[in-house]
Amino acid sequence: MRVLHTADFHAGRSLRGFDRTPEVHEALIEIAGLARSERADVVLVSGDLFDTGNPSADAEHAVFDFFLRLRDAGVPSVVIAGNHDSAARLNSVTGLLGWVGVQVVAQPSANPAEMVRTVQTRGGESLVVGALPHLSERRLVKAADLLGGDTGAWRQKYREGMGFFLRRLGEGFRPGSVNMLMAHATLDGAVPSGSERTLQFDLTNSYTLSGLQLPAGAQYVALGHIHKPQQVGEAPPAYYSGSVIQLDFGEGGEKKQVNLVEVEAGRPARVHALPLASGRELRTIRVDLAQVEHRLGTLGSFTGLLKVVVRAPAGTALPGLKDRVLKLAPTTLAVDLDAAQDDLMTPDLKREGLSLLELYERYHREKRGELPSDLRAAFREADEAALLEEA
Template identity: 45%
Template structure:
């Protein structure tokens, strides 16, 4: 059985005011063609189909056309909601998507209520365990569904995730291809600097041991850099990465999807297939005295540009002047003496963990008194505000 694993499309995403839905549409058309060329039996999308919970009509059109196209080609699909998707919105269209051979899981469901199911794919019996993204706030409700109490209030995020995975994968054996879909961060994952940091920090990480031995392949989403999982056998679990270079922190990184050959009781065999659609991103650091010469060179670059210009003093209107010669220039950062560029590799300007910062503040101001309840309330309010 041949599976194509992808995730983190972020349809509807913009970049410095530019709508990139057209690029996503081109990438999905390339992906659909790859499904046909590779004779893929099953497409797996591990969350973040969209960039926000109320995507544009154009973004939905691009996504739905993809599933119609691969459905006509004879491939089934399984999709789960990520932290950027609306679980309710995805569940609302699940029946319609089913007409195209798509099995959609938006909100968490226990094994007996649709979170685990069997498919016949390419003559193979496939058991699917679908675990969409769960915030700490929603995890309480998920734990209620499998245990009937507020277990998540007593245990950590990872402990409850282990219980949920156990519920969904119970009964898996070596007689079927066992697929686990998750949208989460595993310990040791390398971020691409374009993920939403609040849902990618230590409190939201899970260990490799959460994946049962019986799982043939764990199809993961959430991390935008292609990689495996530390502590698991090569090929047992993969992040395919985002479909496009989403931010200038990803400039220079290649985009790909996973195509895996899966058989019951055997280790996966996989290959990374490059995705060439979508504009590439380039970030260039330029000294003021070299600006005119470098601008001539950069004018040939067909993708989106960001310039970091080293100056002795601020120059108002610099971006507007440069854009006359560089129509693909989206951002200009003026770097003065003693300043560092804000998106040097390895630095994420949005990396501050606000919950951890609030916890530290309370510890200094109030000690341990009432800290746990306040931090939980703050985390819930923050999540509502940003999602």
């Protein structure tokens, strides 16, 4: 049996106001082509199909077109919801997607047996998939439990809750079938991309799973959530396939891939990385102020997207800097000063003393540019309403 594992499409992602959806669509077309050319029997998608819970029409088109291409190739798939997806929204189209061979597990069930899916391949083999969508930490760790507890205790409660589902999913495995687990979560030892760090995704303080909790009967564990492709467990073999394009500058230089898993019932899986060529290359250039023209002039035919970090003495006035950079490198999305980058190295200090609105303004500036006045007003109104409700 040949199983293709992918994850973290993030269709609808915008980087500094630049829509990456066409590149995601290109990557999904490439992956569908690989499913056909590599004679995949099944495709597993381990969450984060979309970048937001309310994706654009273009984002939905990119993802649904992918499933239609798999249908045309005769390749069924199993999909779980990630933390960026709206589980309710995915659940609402489960019936429709079922008509094109997509089995969706969008939400955890009180009966974990409903999260175990079976796929009959064209060769007559059975694939049993224990499918665990993203589980919000707040669902597993009640607010009352947090009062007076320390961070270590919260993480332990999370592990215990996840362990319940993992054990029950493992009980659904069957002898004589190929048995796999899917999950959208963080496993101990996972190495993040720079993108996760940019979002203050601190693995030392996050809720994680231990590899010891994975059901021993799983012949392969298909993980999503971490964007850097990597193996994080050997018994059972657990892999992140990673994101399908370089989603932001923290992922610059990463080679993207999908995993092709060759496996038979009762035998070890063989995992092959299939490189992806889609998506524009992201690159960060650091340059002294006096060398801007010279350094950017050496880029030649580079067609990727740039982030330019200019080193300049503190307090230096830099009128027209962005225009200078864009004239030399039109594909530049961000021009930052070195001092601002120093702040990013110490996110706790950067956040200290800032209001919720100020934090949101910084986040929006980093991801999409300056915060529009109407959105600022809406955020302030929502924040004030929340404070009144708490009072």
